[in-house]
Amino acid sequence: MNSTGIVGFGAYVPPYRIKTEEIARVWGEEPQRIVKGLGVQEKSVPGLDEDAASLAVEAARNALSVARLDGSRVQAVYVGSESHPYAVKPTATMVAEAIGATPEVMAADLEFACKAGTAGLQIGMGLVASNMAEYVLAIGSDTSQGRPGDALEYTAAAGAAAFLVGRQKEQIVAKLEQTCSFTTDTPDFWRRQHAEFPSHGGRFTGEPAYFRHVMGATQALFEKTGMKASDFDYFVFHQPNGKFPLEAAKKMEIDVEKVKPGLLTPIIGNTYSAASPLGLCAVLDIAKPGQNICLTSFGSGAGSDAFWLQTTDLLPKARVRATHNLAWYVGRKQYLDYAMYAKYRRKLKSL
């Protein structure tokens, strides 16, 4: 495969938070049991004027500043989300227009539950490696919803991560060495047309869904590349809660300390299409040159995309160019009580 790499990356997390214990209080659950059970202390909540499109734009702009690239140079934009603002009308056109990439630009929305963002990254690798595009923007962005009182409500959060894929050696901050996927038709989580909230298979979302696919893709990547767990400095797994990624690591005999730097769900919740991409942003914000990163996403339905990335000497100087980095977004917080949260997420029928 011709060499491709990430030339820019950007994150966005909304400023609002709700604590797990506040949601538990409303539904009469034991707060500490839920916090401990899910490994999630609080989650991000989008503002009334935010949606997957606005989140995606801010992440994209950060990625462009890291790459010092004008938006007009971007030749393809892919936005992966399960909460696109419209059922019919692309989010990608809004993002492309907002960064000034239009009109000569390929664009499409992607949907694959929580892994639509990494699907965009694979498409970007393909287009860049085949010389069909010079720069491709791949974004995972979500303002996910959980049914009031459902277990998902404790974790369904909002965020976005954007990656600019390119091929110029003098711009690559992390080489995209290899990728592979593990996909089956597994009905663990879905949302029907016109349904406001998703449905899921409860415990079925674990073994046959998350673990099988995450581990399947990661093992396939090891086989394809000849790499083994000890060759990687960081692992970023999809993170529907704070516990699954650590359990997956243990099952694969991976040191959990290599997983923790990219584990954000305990403090911002599950940002769906942005979850593992934001984990990658967190790692790229601290990694040293020459380090190996394994990124494995998971999308219900179900599938996982695994990537081997290797950071370059350019990373430390590039990452400080972000207008705001992930730590800045994670650090600013305005807490909401459940009543305000219900208003912000329009959970009241009259809104």
Added chain:
Amino acid sequence: MTENIAITWRRIPERYRLAGSQCTSCKTKFFPPRKLCPDCRRKGKIESCGFSGKGKIYSFSEVHSAPAGLELEIPYVLAIVQLEEGPKLTAQVADCHGCDVQVGAPVEAVFRKIRSDDPEGLLHYGYKFRLVK
């Protein structure tokens, strides 16, 4: 209130990415974009230009009685922002309350949803500003 689709579409560049214009003769920048420089008139040539999105609060007000479509957002802050390139424009200040804002406070442009034509209409996006702390 529903805005004409053609008007919305025409304004997308300025609303999404602060696309403005400048006079090549006196270098004055305009937002929203002008097609003629009011000073240089026919001697000036107009070309399109962008803005950094950085600016300062020139004046502001906290809105408690919102126009149709913005009722859920009250109280929200509406400000006149002076961009560092010169032009002043009116916009909402996102993620804050009136007590957080001061005249002269630095701000940066953000892309947000401005309004939706309920219940099945168009979503309108554009610039707001955020306090830089």
